Amino acid sequence: xxxxxxxxxxxxxxxxxxxxxxxxxxxxxxxxxxxxxxxxxxxxxxxxxxxxxxxxxxxxxxxxxxxxxxxxxxxxxxxxxxxxxxxxxxxxxxxxxxxxxxxxxxxxxx
Amino acid sequence: xxxxxxxxxxxxxxxxxxxxxxxxxxxxxxxxxxxxxxxxxxxxxxxxxxxxxxxxxxxxxxxxxxxxxxxxxxxxxxxxxxxxxxxxxxxxxxxxxxxxxxxxxxxxxxxxxxxx
Numbered sequence: 290x291x292x293x294x295x296x297x298x299x300x301x302x303x304x305x306x307x308x309x310x311x312x313x314x315x316x317x318x319x320x321x322x323x324x325x326x327x328x329x330x331x332x333x334x335x336x337x338x339x340x341x342x343x344x345x346x347x348x349x350x351x352x353x354x355x356x357x358x359x360x361x362x363x364x365x366x367x368x369x370x371x372x373x374x375x376x377x378x379x380x381x382x383x384x385x386x387x388x389x390x391x392x393x394x395x396x397x398x399x
Numbered sequence: 400x401x402x403x404x405x406x407x408x409x410x411x412x413x414x415x416x417x418x419x420x421x422x423x424x425x426x427x428x429x430x431x432x433x434x435x436x437x438x439x440x441x442x443x444x445x446x447x448x449x450x451x452x453x454x455x456x457x458x459x460x461x462x463x464x465x466x467x468x469x470x471x472x473x474x475x476x477x478x479x480x481x482x483x484x485x486x487x488x489x490x491x492x493x494x495x496x497x498x499x500x501x502x503x504x505x506x507x508x509x510x511x512x513x514x515x
Contacts, residue, residue: 325501334507341501
């Protein structure tokens with residue numbers, strides 16, 4: 290099972306919106322709505338920010354939103370803030386009953 | 400507030416066995432799947448496998464044959480054993496609580512270095 294595809298980096302100015310894509314196949318992202326997104330700061334454990342494509346856990350800012358179209362899921366961060374600068378990983382459940390991740394996207398706030 | 404605290408050897412010799420344990424505090428243990436996820440230095444995340452107290456366990460094919468994940472409901476602990484390790488197994492290992500096909504709670508992470 291191949292990993293998901295994400296851009297290596299995305300940047301934006303404070304207040305702007307950015308979108309990170311996560312592309313898989315019809316055997317993972319395109320098959321299930323079991324796509325999640327995690328935020329990770331250097332040296333820290335990842336934190337769940339989106340589950341099931343577009344569900345925000347309690348306590349996560351509503352500036353984070355998720356969507357999916359076909360084999361590609363997306364994470365949008367609106368009203369970009371300095372503390373959004375982190376790595377973001379997408380993951381998906383697959384038809385072979387395992388989970389796969391994307392390589393991660395580094396978000397830079399200009 | 401659910402907390403996961405993990406521990407184990409930080410250095411393992413090549414060809415030997417990596418062992419980590421994770422204790423769950425203040426959470427319901429039986430209702431969830433418990434996974435191990437690892438992250439090589441400077442790289443992305445890799446799901447290793449998950450286990451449920453019912454006995455259902457599934458592993459990533461990348462480590463199948465070398466990995467064993469077990470849960471001890473009496474102690475609210477999850478364990479990971481990875482045999483015949485090589486330098487490619489050097490990583491930060493995380494125990495996690497799974498729910499709705501994602502991982503809502505993570506341990507603090509354990510850096511395991513494979514080195515002679």
